[in-house]
Each structure stands twice: as structure tokens, then as C-alpha cells.
Amino acid sequence: METFQGRGVVVFRALWIALCAGAGFLPAAGQTPALLLAEVWNESIDPTGWWISEKYDGVRGYWDGHRLRTRGGNPVNAPAYFLAELPGGVALDGELWLGRQRFEDTVSTVRRDEPDERWREVKFMVFDAPAVDSAFEGRMEFLRRILPAENKHVVPVPQRRCKGKDHLLEERDRIVKAGGEGLMIRKPESGYEKRRSSTLLKVKTHDDAEATVIAHLPGKGRNEGRLGSLRVRTPDGREFSLGTGFTDEQRESPPELGSVVTYRYRGLTKNGLPRFPSFLRLRRD
Numbered sequence: 001m002e003t004f005q006g007r008g009v010v011v012f013r014a015l016w017i018a019l020c021a022g023a024g025f026l027p028a029a030g031q032t033p034a035l036l037l038a039e040v041w042n043e044s045i046d047p048t049g050w051w052i053s054e055k056y057d058g059v060r061g062y063w064d065g066h067r068l069r070t071r072g073g074n075p076v077n078a079p080a081y082f083l084a085e086l087p088g089g090v091a092l093d094g095e096l097w098l099g100r101q102r103f104e105d106t107v108s109t110v111r112r113d114e115p116d117e118r119w120r121e122v123k124f125m126v127f128d129a130p131a132v133d134s135a136f137e138g139r140m141e142f143l144r145r146i147l148p149a150e151n152k153h154v155v156p157v158p159q160r161r162c163k164g165k166d167h168l169l170e171e172r173d174r175i176v177k178a179g180g181e182g183l184m185i186r187k188p189e190s191g192y193e194k195r196r197s198s199t200l201l202k203v204k205t206h207d208d209a210e211a212t213v214i215a216h217l218p219g220k221g222r223n224e225g226r227l228g229s230l231r232v233r234t235p236d237g238r239e240f241s242l243g244t245g246f247t248d249e250q251r252e253s254p255p256e257l258g259s260v261v262t263y264r265y266r267g268l269t270k271n272g273l274p275r276f277p278s279f280l281r282l283r284r285d
Contacts, residue, residue: 032073034194041201057181058097079115085154094126100179127157227251245279
């Protein structure tokens with residue numbers, strides 16, 4: 001891979017793009033990229049030896065070698081100085097991130113048609129190289145080689161080994177106390193699967209998931225004349241209502257039918273429905 005920084009770089013990158021396209025990692029414009037998605041860690045899984053990183057609360061970004069897009073396939077109009085740090089012909093998976101507790105600011109920055117000065121603070125936290133045929137450790141080494149240390153915006157995510165359950169929970173609590181969302185852990189020697197996988201797990205102080213809005217239910221009492229709750233459907237077809245977690249503004253102008261929302265909950269009932277579900281935010285990618 002030293003060819004990226006030496007002679008023959010143009011030819012090598014052209015070949016790399018062709019190989020990635022053949023492997024399905026460079027989808028056509030407008031298509032939704034097939035990405036590795038996380039499951040939720042539970043205490044029955046021993047995390048010893050897994051790789052720990054912070055869970056960045058931003059916008060999922062996918063660089064296919066010549067286009068930067070969101071998880072939903074929408075184009076990201078980043079400024080030229082930002083794009084200049086992205087390697088041509090190499091697929092990168094990561095998170096566009098402005099910092100802890102700045103999710104809404106990140107979303108409004110990334111969604112703009114014309115980039116503004118806030119992009120000076122945005123980082124693309126790269127956590128995988130989907131098209132590299134190697135175990136996770138090899139892919140991380142690849143990222144460290146192709147992403148220069150002097151980059152201001154495009155950087156590999158720091159990874160460290162987990163020493164056990166106590167270590168994992170201590171790290172989670174430390175990150176959350178500092179304003180972060182939680183942790184991600186990766187199974188050692190794992191591949192990149194273009195689906196939801198148990199080799200990538202979220203470690204948070206609360207559970208969250210996504211569902212599609214299928215109905216607006218009217219409110220009563222204080223909320224009469226505006227939204228009372230959202231009726232939602234999970235990807236596996238379960239339906240339930242979200243009645244808490246909304247601001248007054250969100251009740252006046254609720255998420256549209258068909259949109260995807262993120263909700264928090266505290267475990268599952270015996271019927272597989274979330275306990276105490278609460279609206280968290282609209283997924284806007």
C-alpha cells in the first residue's frame with residue numbers, strides 16, 4: 001500500500017477504484033451505502049480483548065473514494081480543504097463530528113448546501129476501511145498508514161484493548177461523565193460485514209434504537225390540539241407509541257409520517273417491546 005504515497009499513485013488508485021466497485025463498495029450516486037451497523041452489548045458478552053473506542057454522537061459518513069455521503073446516501077457538501085484530506089479511491093467509514101454534546105450543530109452543518117465556517121471544526125472520525133481485505137487490526141493499520149498524522153479533519157479513531165468488564169464500564173462512565181455518548185467495541189480479528197453485526201457493539205448507559213413513524217396520535221389535556229404521541233414501527237415489524245421526550249415545538253410540528261426517529265428505552269418486555277420508550281430525536285441523514 002506504500003504506492004499511495006510513492007510512484008504510480010494514479011495507476012494504483014485507478015485499479016483500487018475498479019476493485020472496490022467490483023466488490024460493491026463504490027455504489028452509484030443516490031444509492032444507500034451498505035454499512036456495518038452495531039448491536040447492543042449485554043453483560044453476558046465478555047469484552048476482554050475487544051477494541052474500545054468512543055461512540056461519537058455525530059452524522060455517519062461514508063467516503064467511497066470520490067464522494068462523501070451520509071448513511072442514507074445523501075451527498076455531503078464539504079469544503080475543498082476538507083475533501084483534500086480524503087484519499088482518492090479508498091472507501092472510508094466514520095463519523096462526522098463537531099464535538100461532544102454538539103449533535104444538532106453537527107447535523108445543521110453537514111446538511112447545508114453551501115459549507116460554512118463551522119466546517120473548520122468538523123472532524124471525520126474514521127473507524128473502518130470497508131474495502132480492505134483484512135481483519136480489523138489490519139484495517140486499522142492501513143488507516144494509520146494512509147491518513148497523515150498532520151491531518152486536521154480526517155483522522156483514524158483511537159482504539160485500545162479492553163481488559164475486562166470492569167474496565168469497559170469504567171471507560172463508559174468516564175466518557176459519559178465528560179459529555180460523551182458512550183463506547184463502541186469491536187471483536188478482534190473481525191471482518192467488515194455490510195449489515196447489523198454482533199462483532200460491533202454499542203455500550204451506553206441507556207438503550208436506544210430506531211423506528212419509522214406510521215401515525216400521529218392526538219394529545220389530550222395540556223397537549224390538546226397538537227401531538228400526543230407517535231405511533232412507530234420497528235424494522236422487525238413491532239409497533240408501539242412514543243408519548244414522552246418531545247419539546248413543545250416538536251409537538252406543534254412533529255416528525256413526518258415515514259421519517260425515522262431514535263428513541264430511548266430501558267430493556268424489553270416479555271413481548272419484546274421496549275420498556276418506557278421516550279423520543280430522542282429525528283434521524284436526519
